[in-house]
Amino acid sequence: MQPEQTRALLALCLMAAFADQRKDDKEREQIKRVAASLGEGSGIDLLALYQDVLLKRITLENAVGALDARELRHLAYEMAVGVCDADGVHDAQETAFLEKLRASLDLPPQQAATILDDADRLAAAPPSAPLPAELDPPRPSTAAAKPAVDTAELDKRILNAAILNGALELLPQSLASMAIIPLQTRLVYRIGQAYGYSLDKGHITDFLATVGVGLTSQYVEQFGRKLVGGLLGKVLGKTGRAIGSAATGSAFSFATTYALGQVAKHYYGGGRKLDGSALKTSFNDLLGQARGLQQRYTPEIEQRARTLDVSKLMAELKV
Structure with missing residues (x-):
């Protein structure tokens, strides 16, 4: 996996984390801490990436464009679903984000639905x-x-x-x-x-x-x-x-x-x-x-x- 692909997946991960727009300051600070911690020794400035995502300087389309393999796109969607369902079954805003991501990734609807159903059953x-x-x-x-x-x-x-x-x-x-x-x-x-x-x-x-x-x-x-x-x-x-x-x-x-x-x-x-x-x-x-x-x-x-x-x-x- 190339550095730009790793960066793109992490960007989508952060986008999914902020998709519901309900994260309080404490949770945002924890995600920021995680980004800083993961960036140490990785060769990727994840704290800067965190700011780019938060301030919408990087778009979903930009991130998806770096994922040129079918397996990478499947992984991106699976990861995003896991993030959205980590604190419970995804809400309406997260649902909209996941559908936009699915379409951008050109993931077949049935394949995406299977991933979503598995995660929802786990979260529920x-x-x-x-x-x-x-x-x-x-x-x-x-x-x-x-x-x-x-x-x-x-x-x-x-x-x-x-x-x-x-x-x-x-x-x-x-x-x-x-x-x-x-x-x-x-x-x-x-x-x-x-x-x-x-x-x-x-x-x-x-x-x-x-x-x-x-x-x-x-x-x-x-x-x-x-x-x-x-x-x-x-x-x-x-x-x-x-x-x-x-x-x-x-x-x-x-x-x-x-x-x-x-x-x-x-x-x-x-x-x-x-x-x-x-x-x-x-x-x-x-x-x-x-x-x-x-x-x-x-x-x-x-x-x-x-x-x-x-x-x-x-x-x-x-x-």
Whole structure:
């Protein structure tokens, strides 16, 4: 993939992020931070690209014009759908943007509809839906009284979810990135449920935003790290098992998931008494710990990436 093609895909990614025009200042600042972070050492001034997109100095037609391969155009649309659906099923403004993008990419309507339907089903699934079997194994029913919260079991589930999301970041399929956010929201739901709280998607989204995790900015970062790291370029259009140069992205997803799980355990386990500032401080402290922990589990993350069936996982998440 040529630098101008990488730049064009990232421009479309940012356009999709701003398509609904409802992003608050906090989310815009997070996306700006992501652009600055991804630009370091990439050879692309992504902070300047962020400003060009925000100020409409680069058009959708300009970006699409650099994508001269069918696989690149398919990837561009799939990526844009993932960004628009990261914080819920796309709204009317995002729908209009995606249709304009589809037409500009000359993508067949049925092909685009299949991508959109898959992403919408994933975005619409409630956080109370089951976790994948490997994270939420069935337990025999019992008439015994409900036991106290098993914190060791919660820790194991949090670690397994972090390993799985770290593995997803190593895979070339852009669909793999779409699975990370639903896995995180369901993990938070399960932790809240363990402590007697029934959470809806709005509460979980607010919880993530309070600790400093924006859904749209997180997806932009996941996709951008794969693209800048060369993983998508090396295996574009293929479904191979090769693990690309995405170690930084894997560490990011592992650490974010682990810290989210642990701060949720502290928050709901403590009766939801932490305020926003304390939650953010706790999350940042745990994020630092998780980054160190990730190195210890790198072999397990890579092994999971080699054996993971993304199609099966996506099917489980869409129910």
